[in-house]
Amino acid sequence: MNLAELGFWRIARRSPENVAAVEPDGTTVxxxxxxxxxxxxxxxxRDLGLTGGDRVALVAANEVAALETVLACHQAGWYLVPVNTALSAxxxxxxxxxxxxxAVVTSARYADTVRAALDQAxxxxxxxxxxxxxxxxxxxAEAATPYSGEWAEDRAPxxxxxYTSGTTGRPKGVLRALAAGDPDDVYAAGSAWQLGMFEVEPFAAGTHLVTSPLSHTAVNGLALASLHLGHRVVLMERFDATGMLRLVERERVTTTHVVPTQMHRLLALDPAVRGSFDVSSMRNLIHGAGPCPPAVKRGVIDWFGPVIYEYYGASEAAGTVISAREWLARPGSVGRAQPGTAVKIMDEHGRELGPGERGRVYLELGPRAFEYRGDPEKTRSSVLDGWVTVGDLGHLxxxxxxxxxxxxxxxxxSGGVNVYPAEVEAALLEHPGIADAGVVGVPDREWGEIVCAVIQPADDARERAAAPGFREEVVAFCRERLAGFKLPRRIEIVAALPRGANGKLRKHLLLPEIDGRPTG
Structure with a gap:
């Protein structure tokens, strides 16, 4: 592999006639x-005054303009802040x-919500x-039209x-120092490393299909890495199992990224429908963003062949990767440390544990350490001598x-998206009829986990809480304060929540409260 040939900007100058991207409506660019x-x-x-280290927020649908914005940031030395389009104002x-x-860039469809947010900010x-x-x-596009499209000068990566959770449950930015050097060189090396661990080859008539929102960093990053390796990128407006298979066949898709919920929905299709599409072009089907039930993973491997690759990691640090063949030999594993990184297990005292011993998972930070923007306490509590944990337990x-x-x-x-109970609990406790609330995840075949709220009604609302329609009222109340994916899908009413003498909610005791009960 010659890294000097990689990098979107130099590839585009060398082969400007090649199709780089395909809009959801089929328009090619x-x-x-x-x-x-x-x-x-x-x-x-730049004319607005943006300089190195400034931020550009992106609240966009899956459209080529989103990729344009990211590539502009990545050659001008700016931070691109991807914002989940499902969030509330x-x-x-x-x-x-x-x-x-x-600057803030959004898709027109989200303009009303984003306008309200920008007015507040x-x-x-x-x-x-x-x-x-x-x-x-x-x-x-209209604002940019008067400016030259020729090669930009003074480029920097x-x-x-x-943004991920902070100590209060509010999102915190994961901030790293910017790299130095030529953007093409930096992203050529980074993309070759990132996609290389999944055995994705540069050029090789590659076509990458985007099935999930570009507001997710992993999804966006894999799409950009594909461009940097000379692959074209095909965008889906939103995931649809049959629509994905249709695009795989029509566009001869070679790589894609999915979450376990999408894999479940693909397998749920009628076998005759699944068999009617040619998926033989797929060489690298990558999944992550949540645990995948072994039966689902086996089903996808049986269908697509040994082209399935899984990763585990976080915004804070690289993690692990595993191929289908490795997984079949060790079902349930999320793999070994990604190239150039390391993983270890430590106990609550910071002592490294041996094989088979259970403890907290720590990932090696590497040369580019991070900080949680505006939250030094969370940074200190998560980082230990060059290693970081996001709170997962495991063993090697x-x-x-x-x-x-x-x-x-x-x-x-839930569905590959993180939901932080503190945020949901805070919204619930604003409801005048709720005296106390706890939120936990409960297993779900399709979503992996769903949000379950356990509620203690206020004294003057106990009769109303027992009546039909109260649960719908609570969900409607939360919908004004939370994104749709954070809303409780199950609500249980209890006389009192299990709190200790110090007032701390004993969440493990909530699970017996809901075990075996029907969804509310």
Missing amino acids: TAGDLLARVNRITRLL AEIAHIIGDCAPG GVAAERRFATGPADGFRVL GAFMA DEDGYLFLLGRTAEVIV
Whole structure:
């Protein structure tokens, strides 16, 4: 592999006529056109005063304009802050207020929610851009048109700044120092490392299919890495199992990224429907973002062949990877440490544990340490002598393969998306009819886990809580405060929650309360 041939910007200059991306409606964009758009956006935002280390927030659908914005940031030395499009205005406003972006780009369909968030955060009108016409936003393409699409000067590598949970349950930015050097060289090396662990080869007539929202850092990162390796990127507006198979066949897709919920839905299709599509082009089907039931994984391997690759990691540090053949020999494992990194298990005293001993999973930070923006206490509590934990429990076998056991941080992983109980509990406790609430994840065949709220009604609301319609009322109340994926899918009413003498909720005692009861 010659790294000097890789990197989107140099590939686009060398082969501008090649198709680089395909919109959800089938519109193709050549590498030359994509590069010109990226350069115009770079100059537009520089004209607004953005300099190295500034942030650009992106609240966008799966469309090529989202990739353009990321590539502009990554060649201009800016942090791209991907914001989940399912968040509420208040949740988006928190992230915007915290990262203080020099510009915000959104898709027109999310303009109403984002406008409310930007009004709360006080973002100036000239720094608001939409990918299509929307009240209160400048159309990104129109604003960028007057600027030159020629090669941009003074280029520097940028980076993602993803948001994850802080000590209060509010999202915190994972901030790393920017790399130095030529962006093409930096991203060529990074992409070759990232996709190389899944045995993805550069060029090789590659086509990468995006099935999940680009607002997820792993999804966005794999799409960009594919461009940097000379593959074209095909975008799905939203996941649909039959639609995915149709695109795999039509576009001869070679790589994709899915979450376990999507794998479950693919297997749920009628066998005749599954068999009607040619998926033989698939060489690397990558999955992560949550535990996958072994039966589901075996089913996908039986269907697609030994092309399935799983990873485990976090925004904070690289983790593990495992191929289908390795997994079949060690079912349930999430693999060994990714190339150039390490994983170890430690007890509560920071003592490293041996094979088979259960403890907290720590990932090696490597040369580019991070910090949680604005939360030094969470940084200190999560990092130990160059290693970081996100609260997962597990053990290693004699060959260094990691097996996960659970999450000490109580994060609920539903459909591949993290839900933090503290946020849901805070919304529930705003309801005047709720005296106390606890939130836990309960197993679900399709979603992996669903959000379950255990509620203690206020004294004057006990009769109302026992009546039909109360649960729907609570969900409607939460919908005004939380993104849809955080809403309780199950609500149980109890006389009192199990709290200790110190007032701390004993969440493990909530599970017997809900075991065996029907969904509310």
